[in-house]
Amino acid sequence: MKRSFKDDFNMMAMLLIPIAVAVNLVGFQLANVLRLPIFLDTIGTIIVGVIAGPWVALLTGLITNLINGIFNPVYFPYALTSIAIGVGAGYLSKYGFFKSVPKTIISGIIITFIAVIVSAPITVFVFGGVTGNTSSLITAAFLASGQQLWSAVFSSSFITEIADKVVSVLIVFFIVKAMSDRYLSKMNYGHLYMKRNNKK
């Protein structure tokens, strides 16, 4: 266990982190430019989880939120969510959950649950239930209709996350499929996704 933990952090995996963080930010920016109703700001973290494993993805999630936090401290507490998404994606990949479209969709749903379960307590305890993004409006609507705070936050973030995460994992699936065997062979979990069949 100790050995595999250290092995995850090889040079190629570490050099993937800056790119993945930038992909997270650029994905969010592109979604904004194209005026899409979802964020798409965890694509990089999920890619790292899929091809380089949970621990490298943990670091990617953490760095993403720290860098976002430089200009908007609201991101700092949500570093936990990014970390959880990265670790979750890494373990799902380890057990072969990104190998086909149906399995990928299932892992998108699992990642949604991870994201909601980790982020809802942060939203409630740190920000009292709302943070001013789109899901806040839905939370407010649920509260006005008489729901309790916890269930309002859980259901509103579930509604906004599910589309985002399922689309994100599908994009990741197609991007990993487009990666060359030459590159994948250098990543820890890459052999799972190589086109040439290796019977290991």
Place this chain on the structure above:
Amino acid sequence: MKQNILLQLHPMTKFYFTLFLFAIVLILPGYLFSFALFPVLLLIALFAGVLKEFLNIVLKALLSVLVIIFIMQMLFYPGENVLWGWGIFEIKQEGLLYGLLLTSRILAIGSAFILFFRITEVRDFVKSLEDIGLPPMGAYVVLSTLQIIPEMRRQANTIMEAQKTRGVETEGSVLVRAKAFIPTLTPLILSSIAGTEERAITLESRAFSAPVKKTSLHQLTKSNIDRALPIIFALIVIGLLVWRFFF
């Protein structure tokens, strides 16, 4: 840049100061102190010559969040004493107090961190973390991330323009716009990861992963103030904790 006592402090000292503010905001009860902290931060920003950027970022990042949180707490926090009501909306005293407490804390802590990153170069901060034990690889990853972000933003724009000339539509219904996302992101990621191999070779040719102590061109020095201030901060926090829980 002009010599400035504040800017010349060791990055760790500034970081401990930020953590110190974070701790006392959470320790002290009530919202008055936390709100009073903001003008203090403004003064520090003015003294360090970063007032304009500081205010800009606070307004952009925190103001809307604070207003929304405050309104939500006023309307929906459970309580008995109704101050004012209109239809299904009722403003309760408990909600008003909790809203003030929450927003004052978020304002104080959030702006303390914003100020920290205004008066500290990220490069210096990472170097000081390296000095206290962050692996050089970690420092390299953080710094190269900061470098690569604007680069990839530019590249994403270039790719999007190129795809537009090929006929990929970026206007229209949600589905049409969503379809433009993948042809932009995929080439961006694939071309970026192609470059990592060369960077790995470059780093290795300079013995980056050799198990020896690294020398750095960039050095930070600690003055006496930098040694004394963290101790003072810690003493004040301990004093406040004792006062809060034993008296």
